[in-house]
Amino acid sequence: MLRWGIVWGALAGCAGTLTQGQACDRVAAALCLAEDACTGGDDADACYDQWMRACCAGGCDRPAAGTEDAVDGCVADIAAAGCDGAGIPASCDAVVPP
Numbered sequence: 001m002l003r004w005g006i007v008w009g010a011l012a013g014c015a016g017t018l019t020q021g022q023a024c025d026r027v028a029a030a031l032c033l034a035e036d037a038c039t040g041g042d043d044a045d046a047c048y049d050q051w052m053r054a055c056c057a058g059g060c061d062r063p064a065a066g067t068e069d070a071v072d073g074c075v076a077d078i079a080a081a082g083c084d085g086a087g088i089p090a091s092c093d094a095v096v097p098p
Contacts, residue, residue, distance in 0.1 A: 027074055
């Protein structure tokens with residue numbers, strides 16, 4: 001199991017405000033797993049680390065930029081996009097920094 005799946009599993013049960021780190025974790029995991037599935041790659045960990053640094057920008061503990069519903073929509077749109085190469089869905093704009 002990829003390490004962020006373990007992290008997210010631990011965070012998902014926490015009550016309180018969604019943090020940027022939690023939102024970034026879910027989006028990064030979805031994006032990197034999708035990329036690896038489409039390219040046949042095996043560098044999901046490197047992809048994840050890069051996304052987390054860019055997404056959190058040193059502020060993983062701050063409140064998330066988007067709501068839980070926005071994160072859910074972003075992750076669902078990533079999964080639905082498949083391998084069309086369109087990049088990050090527009091629904092993710094409210095969740096991750098540009």
